[in-house]
Amino acid sequence: MNDPEFAVVEFVLTANVYSEDKTLEPDDLPPSYRAAFYSDGRIERPLTPTLETATDATGVENPWNVVSGLMFTDKDDFDGSLTFTDRGMAEEWFRDRADADRVQENPVLTKYFEGEIEEASYETARQQNRPSRADRAVIDDLLAEYFDEDEEGEMLDLVDVRAPSEIEMTLDDIVLTGDQENEILKIVKAIKHREYLASIGLREIGKLLFVGPPGTGKTTVARALARKLDLPFVEVKLSMITSQYLGETAKNVEKTFEVAKRLSPCILFIDEFDFVAKTRSSDEHAAIKRAVNTLLKSIDEVSLVQDEVLLIGATNHPDQLDAAAWRRFDEIVNFPKPDRNMRSDILEIVTREMDILDFDPAALAEITEGLTGSDLRLVLREAVLDALTEERTTLTQQDLLDAVEDFEERDTLKNMDMIEGDHDALVAGGDLGGGSDGHDHDH
Ligand SMILES: Nc1ncnc2c1ncn2[C@@H]1O[C@H](COP(=O)(O)OP(=O)(O)O)[C@@H](O)[C@H]1O
Ligand SMILES: [Mg+2]
Incomplete structure (x- = not known):
């Protein structure tokens, strides 16, 4: 009503x-x-x-x-x-x-x-x-208690705290693999029954690592999970741990975990987790190493069952993780590039609110091998913007086919840029070859 x-x-x-x-x-x-x-x-x-x-x-x-x-x-x-x-x-x-x-x-x-x-x-x-501890006003008050104004600059770079009401995407907006669905269900159940888990001595639970190429939905799923469970979402960006704020960083990492515990139950999301391994192997500044060691120690000390903090790490580069990083997570969730069926489903979801004549997502899925969910979103956005240049708000299947072709061309350009000695191809008039074999899109 x-x-x-x-x-x-x-x-x-x-x-x-x-x-x-x-x-x-x-x-x-x-x-x-x-x-x-x-x-x-x-x-x-x-x-x-x-x-x-x-x-x-x-x-x-x-x-x-x-x-x-x-x-x-x-x-x-x-x-x-x-x-x-x-x-x-x-x-x-x-x-x-x-x-x-x-x-x-x-x-x-x-x-x-x-x-x-x-x-x-x-x-x-x-x-x-929805409980009040997930309200923006309560979160802000808590943050103000922990970080005074001088520190705010670094903190804003390092952590971002969202109330569940501020998260736009839901799990329904994301196409998941069966495996991903299972993992999510498991964790939802573990959170619900955490007292039981504690009572039978299962404390080492509730640390997930999302692994997969960029644009496969890792961040979106973590956020959508917070929204589904009505939990505050605390996001840490590790690449922001730089020598820029020497000395303060380790302290701020510690504070971030304290904040997460105070906000609990909550989700603590640590993006770019491969950063950890990188700093351990290279000769980084001592302050950075100290911050990373603090981070690892804090991860060991935080627990879903005891502190009601669900930890989710994410990485685009699993190959760069060392054993020390792997063993800190009890579940690994794979985020592969979407297969044909998933691409078709993603296209359906992304176009839900659009008018498209002769829309055939299966045909588009057929020619978008290798594209991620994020790529498909970009393709759609280009098609919409192109149509707008002709004052059209109704798209056609052909618009989408053209947008896929443009995307592949741009992608080819991007990759060439990285291949040494291939600069000739970038000269005006050179054949970019995107259209001819638009099928195989292997990087
Ligand atoms: N499986 C998917 N289903 C629907 N949308 C997706 C999917 N994978 C990626 N996207 C979309 O692509 C964009 C980027 O995803 P993101 O979560 O930032 O990827 P990642 O964190 O893995 O780099 C988001 O808008 C997201 O909705
Ligand atoms: Mg991400």
Whole structure:
């Protein structure tokens, strides 16, 4: 239901009930309500519903306009607060219109009306409601506690923390191999049953390594998993460990793990994991080595079962990992380049919202051997932009075929650039050869 009048009444009623019942916690408030009431990452009683907070929480632009016609509402012109002149009447009005599905999204009112609105259960509502520790405001408050302003620059380079609500892609947007699906299911179950795992002594669980070429969905899957599980997503970029901030880096790596533990349960994603092996074998600056050693030690000390931190590492270069790096992960998840069927499925998903005449994803999959999910996205983007130059928003299969050909040409160019002595081919008028054998695309 998307009824603004109902939404505003629900909001005012929720604020009143929450202010009275001290056993209710922020986790009982719907996330959008919390967002409206946060101050320094905290929610203080009483909650005063105002025109402004009502708009923030419900998205209704003119809250007073939509409820001013009701007999039981009032507004204070001085502070903009919204009140009920007759609470009993307001509750009756609400109960008459409320359906279980809708109320279930609001644990505060589900508790208040339990038994009065059919099939609404407080316990279920609480379970379904996104917990407050995954809210942006709470995350920001915690980060501010750990890192003062001077350090912010380096921290922003090194870690990126996202609230699950800030993650756009879902697992449904990604085409997975059967193996990947199994691994994801396993980890979802392990998180759910972590107490059981601890009780039987299985503590060494919950460290995954995603391995595969660039553009095969490693980062996207890790993020989508955080969204699915409603967990904050803490991303560490190892290549940002440079001598630029000598001395501070090891400390910041340590802090990152502390933050992850405080944010837990959460996902800690360490991209470019091959960086670890590289620094150990080369004669890097001592400060960098120290940071990497701190990282390895921190990885050993963090645990899904004890700290509720799920660690996911990712690498494009598994060949560069040494034994010390491998043994720190208990599951390896392979991200291969997509096969023909997967390419077809990816094309279907990527084009879901597009108009395409004679669309034949299987035929496109046939001629895109060697392309990753990320490549296919680029191909589609080019086709869309090309069509726009002709003022078209409806594409044709031919547009997509042309875009694949262009992509292969560009790809050939890119590769030639790296092959010594092949520069002749880059001279204008030279044959780029992309179109003739567009089939085999082996790097
Ligand atoms: N299997 C896939 N299904 C759908 N989209 C994919 C797939 N693999 C990659 N992509 C898309 O390609 C882009 C880059 O993927 P990303 O997760 O950054 O790859 P990686 O981290 O492995 O380099 C993302 O927009 C992602 O959605
Ligand atoms: Mg990535």
